[in-house]
Amino acid sequence: MATALRERPYRDFLNASLHRRFMQSILYPLVVCYGIAIWWGTLTSPIWSWIPFGPVGLRVFLLVLSFLPVYMIRITSAQAGGRNAPSPHDAARQYGFRRAFFTAVFYVLSAFVYGEAYIWSCGGRARLDFTEEGRLHERIKLNERPIYLRYMFAALGLFQATMHMYRDYDRITAYVGRPQSDEKDPRTELLNNAPGYLRKAALYTVQTFTVGSALYFIYFRKVCWDWTYSVARRLKSLGKTSKPTGLSPFLPLVGIFLIQGTLLVFLWQVTNKAFSLLRAQEPLKKGKPLTNDSKDPNGSLINGLKSRNMQVKTAAFWELTIITGRFEDRRKTIFDETDRQKGPTVKQVTDLCLAEIKGVVERINKATAPTPPGAQSAPKPLPLAGSAQRLTKPLIEGQILGPGEPPETRLQWVEQAASQIARTHSSPQNAQNAVAREYLKKGQQKAIEVAQQAESSAKGYKETFAKSWPGRFFRRSLPRVANSVLFSTPYTKRTVILNAVVALTNLTVSSLKEDGPGQFHHLVPDIIRTFTATIKSIEAYMYGLEVHWTDADTLAKPESERKKVEEVDGLVKELKDGLSKQLGAFVEYLEGIGMSRLEIQDAKKLVARQTPEVVQVR
Incomplete structure (x- = not known):
């Protein structure tokens, strides 16, 4: 069209x-x-x-x-x-x-x-x-x-x-991932509460x-x-x-x-x-999608999906989920519009949904990437030829001691200070005095013990403060950290991602009967690969995520319950449900449209297992 x-x-x-x-x-x-x-x-x-x-x-x-x-x-x-x-x-x-x-x-x-x-x-x-x-x-x-x-x-x-x-x-x-057909009536909700x-x-x-x-x-x-x-x-x-x-x-x-x-x-x-x-009501008007009143409904919907305003984008992805799940006539138009200026409608919609899902993997890779070493200072330029300036420093006479590694912990600082005192007060004469060396050794050992006790006390005070009510304000809880990485900051994009997953699943399953031009099946391998890679990345990240020492609530839980985050588990479940439906719909055609047998088996195993396997964090 x-x-x-x-x-x-x-x-x-x-x-x-x-x-x-x-x-x-x-x-x-x-x-x-x-x-x-x-x-x-x-x-x-x-x-x-x-x-x-x-x-x-x-x-x-x-x-x-x-x-x-x-x-x-x-x-x-x-x-x-x-x-x-x-x-x-x-x-x-x-x-x-x-x-x-x-x-x-x-x-x-x-x-x-x-x-x-x-x-x-x-x-x-x-x-x-x-x-x-x-x-x-x-x-x-x-x-x-x-x-x-x-x-x-x-x-x-x-x-x-x-x-x-x-x-x-x-x-x-x-705003939820799946469309709601039984929304709560505001009047009833207010009266009950x-x-x-x-x-x-x-x-x-x-x-x-x-x-x-x-x-x-x-x-x-x-x-x-x-x-x-x-x-x-x-x-x-x-x-x-x-x-x-x-x-x-x-x-x-x-x-x-x-x-x-x-x-x-x-x-x-x-x-x-x-x-x-x-x-928070569904983006509907008189029971129909909001963009049905537009002269170009799908064009207006794509405009909302591309919006930088999170409220507009969230409503547009929610409407897309409702259209692909409830309104068959409107869903067919997404497949039929092939001559749009910037590409077929179904191709633009799919790319926008995949971009939101791939964003999860990008944020995980960014959070788990190793910290690059500090950039070394650039060497000073040499003076021009013929200059009277000396090119090298004069040789140092006497004993030369190379610089050691700078101390990082409090204990290392104490050790360095004690060693410096010992070197300052030593000489060839008193080095022969065994009594003096013994006193210096005991003083150094005593200083180290005091530093260890101070560090232990400081650690205990920090843990006590983290468990207190004012300390809650500074806790880096594991659920908060996981949600920040997976769903972006400063405001979560979780509902946009869930709607993108559900919308792609609905389009994939319904394309077998409604894709008249026959263009959507070329997009299915990329969708399945994206779902598979996202699930693997999330499971690898959650396995390698460590509990921060300030997270008293998570540390109080059993070991098996510490990394169960409701929002993250909900996204993984939605991805696996969508992947299962896509594999069930296209299982006979996947090899013919460009997927290898190894990729298919990998996706099936991922859907079949209930708990994530122990994977190595990249």
């Missing part, structure tokens, strides 16, 4: 779909805001207490403004795949200061808007007015209660921002109250009071005192924060979860 039309970029279809999902995701936190707005009311009128007009509608509007900053964080920071780094410390560095600052500022802004909305709605009843009138003969005083409440809401925003970064809320986890969100919200609020209150009374009380007083004295005639007036009654104020803080964190939880669930 000729395809002379200019393909429309895949991003156009994806952005339109994401916009629809974004508008749907707003409905769920909006329901929570409506419930909170009713809770804040006085419930005096049977109609105006709940009808979404008047005071209730205004409170809902303010609460919507409070969760919109969270959507700004998610839209700008969403990633199709989580952060991938050998250790949490490396992941934190990859996250970047700017993104962390941006996340913290917008969560604090969200908490501030929520707090102001509550103070505006319930300030009089809860004694949260900006000032206290006092008695008739007293001047107006600044009220510390709203200062404390605003501070606690800001602390809650910082705590939530920390958890957002630590738990990687920006990760979109529902609502009690868990509420418990987590209460826990976060209690933790923030405990730490935040201690820091407030120790460090920040005077600072918050002085800053607020300096602003308020320009707006109202306040008393000259600049000392905090007190938080009494304190227990009702604590109850206000615990309840409202729990509701705020619950709103954040629903907002984040609704966004993630809607964003």
